[in-house]
Amino acid sequence: MKTRARLPRLVATGATLALGLSLAACGGGNGGASSDDGKIHVLVYGDASNKVEQRIVDTFNKTSDVKAVLDTIPGADYQQKLQTIINTPQAPDVFFNWGGGSIKPFVKGDLLLPLDDFIKKNPDLKEKFLPSVFDSAVVDGKPYGVPMRGTQPVLLFHNKKVLEEAGVQPPKTWDELLDAVGKLKDEGVTPIALGGGDVWPTQMWFQYLYDRIAGPELFAKAVGGDKSAWESADSKKALDMIKELVDAGAFGKNYDSVKYTNGGSVQLVASGKAGFELMGSWYYSQQLTDHQEFAEKDLGYTAFPSVEGGKGDPANVAGNTNNYYSVMKKTKHPEAVAEFLKLMYSDEFVKAQLDIGNLPTTTNTDKFIDGSGTPEYSRFQYDLVADAPSFQLSWDQAYPQKASSDLHKAVQQFFNGQLDTDGFVKAMQALPTE
């Protein structure tokens, strides 16, 4: 009797459970582009800049019938999580990205809306932005993103006091930099702080040297799939110069154990234990947060030095050109999205970004700089980017995301001597370009 009575109960339990689970699975399908809830979802990288994004969304919602909702993914997991939801019903209508290679797989997967039609109806969506910046979100000749937030050129920062004590001027040329390295070493300080533990700061040296020596064409060729670019004489010359700098002891011996992200290299410069650091323009606000007194008094900055005989224009810049809003093809409200994107060159947007230390790349930024918190620094950056004939997107952003891990490994291994020139060339040639 007992065993027979048990069976129906077992089945019932199983059925209830299965039902519950499948219901729970359905519940997750709401929101996002494919199930129309009459709203547009804007997905952004979750950090301190979100307050501006929220403000812009609020402004938009005051006049629009289709309301916008701001969704955030916190911190460093953004790219991974975006990749996970991009092809699901949870995908947003509009999302934050780094242009270039970061959206290339989505373009290839036919997920993104080319913005040609938007721009045809409203040419300002293109013309109100600096061309070198706007072009970074162009994939296969079509624009896929509108700049938002600010530009982040990489600059050569220095500790004024340390340089002064060593009798060194901020270098304008590569030779002056090598000279400064020698003098700083004699003073017993690490000439250049480098957070090699994070690897991407190491990559910045490659980006700039390749650009100065070979011009932007070489990397464009390489990332476009022509792998012979890495074997060229210019490529090898750049590698030789990097090697020369490392061997001269410019970065000390323990750079791979130092991190930028835990404040290690930042503190090296602030405490006077190092002279220079090559870092994105966010470095200024980082120092201001971590070492306010130093940042206000002794933090200097210059553009990356020129390289004699190099084919690249010394005015070229490398770094993160900007962040972009891209639009999903399956959005139900393209008109509303087009309206929303217009706000990215509005006066309100520019002022709000400047207030939190970002430098927007719209053509009207100019007139608001002098009223910003750090006018001199903002002006320097803005002129640098506005006058740059080319803006080299960070290598790991220009390459498709799947290449970045191997790219980082190659950069680190060449720097610390685990790979020689040929090994590095081979590693770069093995990277997937699409």
Added chain:
Amino acid sequence: MTTQITSARPAAGPRKESRRRPPASSATTVGRPGFAWALPAALFFALFAIVPLIMVAVLSFMSWDGISPPEFVGTDNWSRLVDDPVMLKSIWLTLLLTVLGVVLQTPLSILLGVWAAGHQRNRAVLSVIYFIPLLLSATAVSVLWRALLDPNFGIPADATWLFGDGNLFGEQATAIGVLAFVSTWQFTPFHTLIYQGAARAIPPVLYQAAEIDGAGRYRQFFHITLPQLRTSMITSMILMIVGGLTTFETVLILTQGGPGTDTTISAYYMYDKAFKSFDYGTGSAIALALVVASTIISLIVVRVSGYDKMRSSAEGVS
């Protein structure tokens, strides 16, 4: 895996035990739990362990970037892995770290555990202090040590005679050393706890008899305590091995598999392929290889240690 084996054992367990308890099938048993009670757990296990495992197995024969539709590529992922020097290196590194963990933690936790089982003064207070590392999450521990070992502002800066230029994370040998040290620091308290419990369970009468026979403290330790800890030792070592094979967070935070690929253990390599390079096919193949390897190692350990035929430790006493 090991828990299943232990829980399945009592049915065929020591005779003495079974004599005391009536056989499970006896009609006198009241309210014996029916199979339905296991159903929710079994369902969840199937849903969150078996089904994903099968999906991973299928994925390992496909090429998938998470966006485009997956493509069947046969054994491509597998044959590439076989020729991949990083994969081979990662297996050696995983085994090395596992062995290092066992070799470092076992003696240390036995000594600490036996000591903590005694009645010395301040013992309780000190035991609590030793226990603290285990309460911290692996992530917190890793972040903490990464900061403490910073070459310019951490311990190495003040102890240059020991650390030289402090390039601990920039060289393979020292990076591995740091990883082994940090997991030892974190997990020794746990194993100490196991040994403390086991040492307390040793009947004092054994020591009293030994003392009468004139055995000193060292003899007592080697001839009574250690043999009596044998079963706990196997339990603890299996946990260490399983933990060592699945180490991940410490590598992710402390070294990110670097410098280069010098600390890329298999679990990290899987993460690197699947979630950083968006090559889910290869990632799945590595994951599956890890599952197979862990299973084999667990089985070997169980067989070699005699864990499967183990008798109750109470048996040798009374």
